[in-house]
Amino acid sequence: MHNNLQNRLTRRRFIGTAASLVAGVTAAPSLIAAPNIIRRYNKPDSLINDVQIGVITYSFRSMPDQSAEATLQYVVDSGISAIELMGDPAEAFAGKPENPVDRRSFYQLYRKERDGEALTEEEQKELADMRAQMEAYNQEVADWRQQVSMDKFSQMKKMYNDAGVTIYGFKPNAFGKDNTNEEISYGMRAAQALGASHVTLEHPSDDAHTQRLGKLARKHKMYVAYHGHTQETPTFWDTALDQSKYNAMNLDLGHYVAAGNPDPLELINAKHDRIMSMHVKDRQTPEHGQANLAWGEGDTPITEVLQTMRDQKYSFPATVELEYEIPESSNAVQEVARCLEYCRKALV
Template structure:
């Protein structure tokens, strides 16, 4: 079965109907009887394949933890890779100053000093914060039917302290996630550092990539620690000139999550496009996951231009519906 087996007309009509119906769903009232609490909960586990989303998909919209949860419910998504700001703001992180435009080299001395002071303040907060608010956030999401499987705070870089890195994994664990995600560093010393600290919490580091991904790109990091793992982006992998299906089969046991988007191939220009219009074998990949019972989630990352009259939540709902049909659910 290929992308042409789901006709454009069927895809759009089914997705629009689903999005319209899902838009009527709201957060369940906590404290209601159990049979009522089960109503209105999202479910994007289709024939054994978990479809998730990264909250970055809704970057064009307000993104408090509560708002992100509502977007999940409206789009029928029951699992998420949560970006750091939503989770950290909920937990009481110090508010960031307005970020000046342009490169840091173009900032004034005062702007640089303000940014440095905030980084120090945030690092101190991360090193000392209780995990109670993250546990509370996990419960809020779980009670609404949404699992947090990954956390992506800006705490895993080479300039972050060991205490911040350790915090990232402890917070991920408190949220119920089994992974914290970051772009794969070029420095092998940094991936070893992250893998070693991750081992303390038994949380995986899911290394993400863009068009620099190759079949062997993760190998050094994977060889350093069993907690170094792959956050494959198969859309970017296609735009880099590769077929993701052999990689998924060969390294499925190293993949902890897989960003899923449709892009044109390198030969066709690499553009991000609505699902079903590009060269990424989304249907084949999802069906491979179903056939072989792979348990890592397929994470929707919405990067194509949002059409006039729509919004990021409606477009994400279309992707969920596309995946549901591909999986025969």
């Protein structure tokens, strides 16, 4: 499987790069762009003027195959060279038991309930049944995590690195309040085996838990970056950051704007040294409806933030998180590539 994937990646990169090279030579009277072409030859390259553009694999959730191999192909085809990896592709690659619950259906109902929308009686029953199945499944996974070897995670790191993709963040469902210390330690060890500098999770809004995670992070020398949605504020992360130097931020730029906060550049400049990675999307302010829109159509100052990262030499990656509606004529890979091109235009 690994060799076949590498052969497919090599063929696709050669064909794509050759076509780009021919197009570039035909369209331009000189080869001023040649160094950039050579730099990206045979590998994806989304490091633009020292700003690393990455992608979270959640962006490809609409694609049919969610395996580690297919996910890698999506990343490479979009032109991205660094990722925040969700747990499922990596853990499935390592042999995690298969989930009997349709996660998409589960999370649709879960988010509907979380957001205060009324569930029908049938939906309530369906959600309760899925929660019961998930509880049993989570125990099965916890038992698997107790004994799984890190060898497959190291193998996956090599497979991704060989294709030109580095893994900077890892987000398995292993860091919640209901997870044991053993599961949390497993998640951090797996992140290390994958080559990640940090793990990410939704901020638990629980000071005792962020302190617990900070202590385990110090033990494993692995940063824990907390993600937020529209509950983000300029002080949202302060308690966790004060608890441990290994507690950090996974800022979501779009959600921060949609929450009605002041200029995000003020927050980024003040706390850039505690940001491990930043999700990027284009959302509207509350006054304009908070919608997720195609990049350049919302109120999020993506260009200004990227240029500040470039000019101030901030080292954290900017992570494409595709959440706007994908046009019928397109797909997630094409839209992530479009987001990357938006970043490239902002940074060159």
